[in-house]
Amino acid sequence: MNILKLTNGRELSYLNEVEIRMGIDERKGEERYKDELENMGISDITVHKYEGGFKIWECTVDLCDFIEENQSLFAGKTVLELGCGAALPSILTAVHGAKEVFAQDFNASVIEFFTIPNFEENPHSAVVQGEAMGWEEVPTKLNGRKFDFILSSETIYNEEDYQALHDALVAAIKDDGVAWFAAKFFYFGVGGSVPAFCQFINERGILVASEAKVIQASVPRRIIEIKKV
């Protein structure tokens, strides 16, 4: 088992590569998810095939730290995590008393062999649902379901996905809900950035995005807060 240690010392458990591979072998994952798992070995991301969900990305830690700083907010709340991968941020909200957590990832293999087992490794009493879908499918598949909190880490690197992310947020956020996105300020070589994402969200006029926390580093990072106008 791997352990992620947060700044305040809290620890979250998640499956290591050998445990993920054992799950895939035991449940014949290679046959069922050939396309996704083929690409997983080649690169961090193969756009719209395998989107990096089996790895813990840097900003996950920032989002978990931010959740720790706001830990009193989650008791009895509903939480959606978009592009969850390991889902450590939403697992943390479950640890802090969230009552329902919905974890979305692009890849069904990630949900089955990483996301759901990680929820089982960290004690909590939330009702958990994990589902694979593209962001453009979120409004239809959630079918009117709304959440108090929407979380997302390292998901704004591709500007082509901004419309789908925007529409997913509009569909899923409660009127008094809040979304937190953890992201690098710039994604060099891919094009996405915090200013571009915030501008895209704000120009649509339905949601308002602002910077809630600055994380200083060689590549600076941000927590973006998004609410309904």
Ligand SMILES: C[S@@+](CC[C@H](N)C(=O)[O-])C[C@H]1O[C@@H](n2cnc3c(N)ncnc32)[C@H](O)[C@@H]1O
């Ligand atoms: C770079 S990974 C980040 C994973 C995790 N949130 C973290 O920070 O460790 C990007 C995540 O967004 C999801 N994703 C990317 N593009 C997507 C799309 N078009 N539709 C749905 N999910 C997508 C992927 O499945 C992947 O888990």
